[in-house]
Amino acid sequence: MFFFGISALGYGQEKLEYNLSKGDVYKVKQIARQDITQELEGATHELTNDIRGILEFKVTDKTDDTYAIDIVIRDLLMTMTSSLQGVIMDVNAAKIDTANVQSRIFNSLLNKPVHMVMRKNGDILEVKGGDSLVAGMVKASGLKEAFAVNMLTSSLKSEFGTEALSDSYKQMTFIYPEIEVAIGDTWENNYSGKLSAKNSWQLDSMSEGKAIIRGNATVMMKIEEPATTMVLDGTQNTLITTDLNTGFILNMEVKGFSEGYSTLAQMNGKKIPTTITSLVTYELIQ
Secondary structure, rough: OOOHHHHHHHHOOOOOOOOOOOOOEEEEOOOOOOOOEEEEEOEEEEEEEEEEEEEEEEEEEEEOOOOEEEEEEEEEEEEEEOOOOOOOOOEEEOOOOOHHHHHHHHHOOOOOOOOEEOOOOOOOEEOHHHHHHHHHHHHHOOOOHHHHHHHHHHHHHHHHHHHHHHHHHHHHOOOOOOOOOOOEEEEEEOOOOOEEEEEEEEEEEEOOEEEEEEEEEEEEEEOOOOOOEEEEEEEEEEEEEEOOHHHHOEEEEEEEEEEEEEOOOOHOOOOOEEEEEEEEEEEOOO
């Protein structure tokens, strides 16, 4: 009975956090689908983005409260289809087609490290290397004309620039509280950027060395590019299974719905009713 009591108490209060070691390598498979619907003067325009990729995280250093991590995209497949225009993009980044600008651009993303400093609760303090990624992508495009280069640079920065990458990775990592919690306890955290979120988390269960965490969030999305702007509000629901030993995610599912408006430069800033439905999954594969 005494030993049973000790075991039960072990799951009474838990300090949920990352517990990584220098040299650790984690590979994560990401699958994302995003459906965008726009109402254009009585007509409905539907855009679908499908993304599949492999992300590699390597711990290069650690302190008492932080980890230095190199993140590398090992594989990337992207498809974009439009109900009005058909297939807009279909890229397998690992299989470069030198005659295809999109293929050259996304092939240049592979195997280029981005450097991140992360706290034990998953909050990201610093990201370096995103702007170098963008510069490499622009160079790979082969574009020379200044206006085209500037337009491409601005567009790519919104997705792959240092600030954008910091916001993107934080959605995946920033899940843990500052204090010890027990099953049923809740906590909150917020982050801001292109996607701002107010998150409420709950520890659902702990067993067999795993923790189940659920999250609900209100989100605000503001994407500004030379040709288009999107301003949307919505919700996000997250279900996570993590390894209690390392703190690294085993599985994560994020469902989102947002609505608002978008504007197109060629339509003189007219507001177009817009909704976005998304599903993103992450799975640890190594």
